[in-house]
Amino acid sequence: MRRRSLLAGAVAATPVLATGCSGGGDSPDGSGGRTVLRYGMWDPLQVPGMRKIAKAFEAEHPEISVKIEVTPFDAYWTTLKTAMRGGSAPDVFWMNAVNIQLYASNGVLRPLDEFIERDGFDMGVHPGELVGMYSYGGERYAMPKDFDTIGLWYNKELFDRAGVPYPDDTWTWDTLRDAAAELTDPSRGVHGITGEMWRQYTYYNTIPQAGGYVIRDGRSGFDDPRTIEGLRLWTDMIDRGWSPSQSAMTDTRGRQLYLSERTAMNYDLSAMASQMYASPAIRDHGGVAVLPRGRERATTIHGLANAISGKSPRAGAAWEFVKFMGSRRAAEIQAREGVTISSYAGTQDIWVKSMPEFELRHFIDMLDYAVPYPASKYTAAWENLQTQLLGRPWTGKGGIEEAARTLARQMNLALEQEK
Amino acid sequence: MAVFPSTAAAQAAGRTGRRTRKATGRGPGRTQRSAYLFIAPIALGFLVFYLWPLLQTFYFSFTSFGVFGGNTWVGGENYQRVVQDVTVGRALLNTLVYMAMGLVTLPVAIVLADLMNRPGLRGVSVYRALYFLPFITLPTAVGLVWNWLYNGDFGMVNEALSVIGVDGRYWVSDPSTAVYAIGTVMVWSQVGYYLIIFIAGIKAIPRDYYEAAQLDGAGPVRRFFRITLPLLSPSIFFASVICVINSLQQFDLIYVMMSPVNPALGSTQSIVTLFYKWAFEENSQGGAAALAFLLMLLIAGLTYLQFRFQKRWVHYA
Numbered sequence: 077m078r079r080r081s082l083l084a085g086a087v088a089a090t091p092v093l094a095t096g097c098s099g100g101g102d103s104p105d106g107s108g109g110r111t112v113l114r115y116g117m118w119d120p121l122q123v124p125g126m127r128k129i130a131k132a133f134e135a136e137h138p139e140i141s142v143k144i145e146v147t148p149f150d151a152y153w154t155t156l157k158t159a160m161r162g163g164s165a166p167d168v169f170w171m172n173a174v175n176i177q178l179y180a181s182n183g184v185l186r187p188l189d190e191f192i193e194r195d196g197f198d199m200g201v202h203p204g205e206l207v208g209m210y211s212y213g214g215e216r217y218a219m220p221k222d223f224d225t226i227g228l229w230y231n232k233e234l235f236d237r238a239g240v241p242y243p244d245d246t247w248t249w250d251t252l253r254d255a256a257a258e259l260t261d262p263s264r265g266v267h268g269i270t271g272e273m274w275r276q277y278t279y280y281n282t283i284p285q286a287g288g289y290v291i292r293d294g295r296s297g298f299d300d301p302r303t304i305e306g307l308r309l310w311t312d313m314i315d316r317g318w319s320p321s322q323s324a325m326t327d328t329r330g331r332q333l334y335l336s337e338r339t340a341m342n343y344d345l346s347a348m349a350s351q352m353y354a355s356p357a358i359r360d361h362g363g364v365a366v367l368p369r370g371r372e373r374a375t376t377i378h379g380l381a382n383a384i385s386g387k388s389p390r391a392g393a394a395w396e397f398v399k400f401m402g403s404r405r406a407a408e409i410q411a412r413e414g415v416t417i418s419s420y421a422g423t424q425d426i427w428v429k430s431m432p433e434f435e436l437r438h439f440i441d442m443l444d445y446a447v448p449y450p451a452s453k454y455t456a457a458w459e460n461l462q463t464q465l466l467g468r469p470w471t472g473k474g475g476i477e478e479a480a481r482t483l484a485r486q487m488n489l490a491l492e493q494e495k
Numbered sequence: 496m497a498v499f500p501s502t503a504a505a506q507a508a509g510r511t512g513r514r515t516r517k518a519t520g521r522g523p524g525r526t527q528r529s530a531y532l533f534i535a536p537i538a539l540g541f542l543v544f545y546l547w548p549l550l551q552t553f554y555f556s557f558t559s560f561g562v563f564g565g566n567t568w569v570g571g572e573n574y575q576r577v578v579q580d581v582t583v584g585r586a587l588l589n590t591l592v593y594m595a596m597g598l599v600t601l602p603v604a605i606v607l608a609d610l611m612n613r614p615g616l617r618g619v620s621v622y623r624a625l626y627f628l629p630f631i632t633l634p635t636a637v638g639l640v641w642n643w644l645y646n647g648d649f650g651m652v653n654e655a656l657s658v659i660g661v662d663g664r665y666w667v668s669d670p671s672t673a674v675y676a677i678g679t680v681m682v683w684s685q686v687g688y689y690l691i692i693f694i695a696g697i698k699a700i701p702r703d704y705y706e707a708a709q710l711d712g713a714g715p716v717r718r719f720f721r722i723t724l725p726l727l728s729p730s731i732f733f734a735s736v737i738c739v740i741n742s743l744q745q746f747d748l749i750y751v752m753m754s755p756v757n758p759a760l761g762s763t764q765s766i767v768t769l770f771y772k773w774a775f776e777e778n779s780q781g782g783a784a785a786l787a788f789l790l791m792l793l794i795a796g797l798t799y800l801q802f803r804f805q806k807r808w809v810h811y812a
Contacts, residue, residue: 154775160563178778182563265648273756326668326757327646457777464582467670467758 111140111393116156116169118149125413132409133400140393160184160387167388168397171218171381173209173448174455179383180212181453186384187215191395202402202419205448206379219402222416223379224345225439225446226281228368229352232361234259234266234340243341247368249285249309252341256318259340269341270330271310271319273470275462276376276449277330277343282306285370290450294491296458299484304477306370311469311476322470334358343367346439350414353431366438377446379419453494458487549791552784560780573785583786585761586769589674590743593765596678597685597742601734604686608693609723623694627687634684638751641680642667667752673759677752681745689734696730697723728809736801743794746771766790 117126123146130142145166147155153175159165171179179185192199199207199216206220228243235242238259243251256268271278283290288303290296297303313319320333334342335355352358367375382401384394400406407420411427417439418424428436452458465483469476556573558566577583607626611619629637644651645666653663666676704722713721724731746767753760753768764772766786774783 157562178562182561184563273758321665322756322758323665323668324647326754326759327642327650327665328648454778457779460772460776463756463758464761467760471669471758 110138111390113140113142113168113390113393113397114145114166115142115397116145116147116152116166118147118152118170119415120146120148121415122410122413125410125415128413129401129406129409132405133397136400137393137396140396142397160385163387165385165387167390167394168382168384168401170221171210171383173378173451174459176210176217176381176383177212177451177453177455180215180217184386185217186386186388186391186394187217188219188384188395188398189215191399192216195399197399197402201404201421203377203379203421203443203446205377205446206381206419209379209448209451210381210383218381218383219398220379220381220419221401222410223377223419224347224417225375225377225442226277226343226367227346227375227439227442228341228365229334229344229348230341230363230365231334231337231339231358232363234337237261238340242363243365243368245366247365249282249368249370252368253309253313253318256313256341257316260318262317265338267320267333267339268318269313270325270333270339271313271343272325272330273310273322273463273466274330275459276378277345278310279307280376280447280450281343281367281374282309282370284374284447285367285372287371291452291458291487291491294452294494296484296487296491298480298487302371304480307466307469307480308476309370311472314470315472321472322467346436347416349431349434349436353434359433362434364434364436364438366442373442373445374447375442375445376449377443378449380416452491454490457490457493461486461490552787555781556784556788558781560784562778562780566781569781573782576782577785577789582761582764582769583766586764586766589763590745590765592674593678593681593745594739594742596675596682597738598735600682600686600689601731601738603682604689604734605693605724605727605731607686608690608697609719611690611694612697623687623691626690629684630687632684634747635751637680637684638748642752645676668757668759670759670762673753673757673763677748677763680748680752681742684748685738685741689738692730692734693727696727700726725810729811732801732805732809736798739797739801740794743790743797766793 115126115130117123123144126144130144134141152170156165156169165184171185191197202220203223206223207216210216210218210220228247230243232242235255238261240255240258243255252269259268260266273279280290283297283303283306286302286306286309288297288300288306290298290303310319314321319325320339325333328338330339330342331344331348331351333339334344335352335358337357349364352362355362367373382398384391384398388394402420404420404423407418407423408426410416411418411423412430414427414430417427424440428440461483465479465486466476468474469479555566557568557570559569559572560566610616611622647653647663647665647668650663650666652666656663664672667673700723704726705718708718708722744767745765749763749765749768750771753763757763767790770783770786770790773779773786
């Protein structure tokens, strides 16, 4: 008898727990009848900026308050997916290019078109590549917030020592290769360039520069001869010893080598500017240039965006917040923090001027020919294949062409699965 | 250390069980009822946190797991993928390497334990603490620090090797060495745990045996092989069972030490890191569930074999 009552007790306790879990976010809770919006993000560096924006928003909308919830990036997507299943996801949250199609295609995001049209919000204030990146099936699903492009970071002191003129917009792949050769100085342990096997920083830029592509109409572009050219630029420089091999750059990342003046050139994110600025040596003699051109000019653009959960019962308030986040006012607050470039047109100057020693405007100039970060529904599946298969050529073992063709084959199999 | 297979205790428990049943006759007696009550917390925990998820995982392994809910039955498709995917074979092989390296820990720990039980050795507790320290250190911290030590250009391992004129390599990012480099850290961080077990095991061996053997003229080596090893065999058995299970489940060190751009990533992946990748990076939870089941069967099979063959070499005093 006792056993049964114990079991009954356990069963009775379960729903209490369940409501305890999901009930937390739903109620307008004790803040004087205000609607509480939960805002999910991952970057602790951006918390102060986001908090300022939330404050400004609350001043305009006294009936809504915003609660920021930070989940570290490594756990962010797992947590968000689980929360989506359980119905406890934040109302508004950060979205990236790798995940947008997965979320949009599963119908867990609130389409924004009805709100955009109702309020006549002009999406043209954000770069078209980003708005396109966050559209799926003709609907817009997220509001761009910031963006990143890739630039050529270089070390003026190492250039001076080797007697090589600084990079500028006349540079081509040939100039880049010649410079890398001349700047390499084994006796000082200095490499001309760091060509890491890190898609966004290196080959996602040189592939379109060569006239190739990563993915088009649901098919892999890695077996395209021009795509392979874009990859070979890097493996070639590794084979010639102008760049460390991927093994060396795994142990010490290209960015670290650049910061410690062990490499003269490094392709890196605009978002790293503040970190570069914090290093006295780089602040003194570091510089930025547009990426050297191949057949074409290109740089990879990626940016984060704010999306609304499809399950949020507060979609109206959530839209107000998302709209505010996409406005000039929020963009300026964000730009002043200096962490990221705001995507709102005309607010980038604040960021550019915040670090006058670097010519950061090059990052903005490249917007004209920026290529969106390639993605599909299950992007991560074929991104993992890249690191698996390109590692050998990137360490000087085995040709790039064969590896790229294998990659294309396997990537196409993965893309088949999406259908 | 609740898992310690103290056979004597188990037999004792069995005996009392029988006795109570006899004493109370048919049906559960009062003693038995309170016994159930005592095991209820752990039994409930087992049901809720182990058995139920296990059954669910088994079910999920036959479904295509919707990322945001909505699972569809796909039959044996996931198992087919597990069998056909080359990365699974590779991960299995790597996992077996980790297991083999894990088992190497045991003889090392036995020898160390024997040395530390030498009469008259001073500062035993200090040594014991030093060896045990890595085991209680967070694997994340251990992995990060070892990554610095292993760094091909600036690491202390290569620095030390250069003193004796050896040219080091990129230990954790060279596909030919990475799996052993990680295995070594695994051995290093576990040796203290087995050491503690073996020290306790050796302490339990009566001193008289050694004195008698010494009188009969047995040297230290002979005493070690003829007395210490056989009488320590129950502890060795326990340690080897735990060691096999632990090394088959290697995850954290690999996860921390291998960055996603590491060219040696494929040659260090274990079954569990592959599981993580499928389940949480590639949104293929169904396949991951099948993989997890395969791993469970492997562990169960190896553990069964170990129990099966223990009579051949384990001596319960």
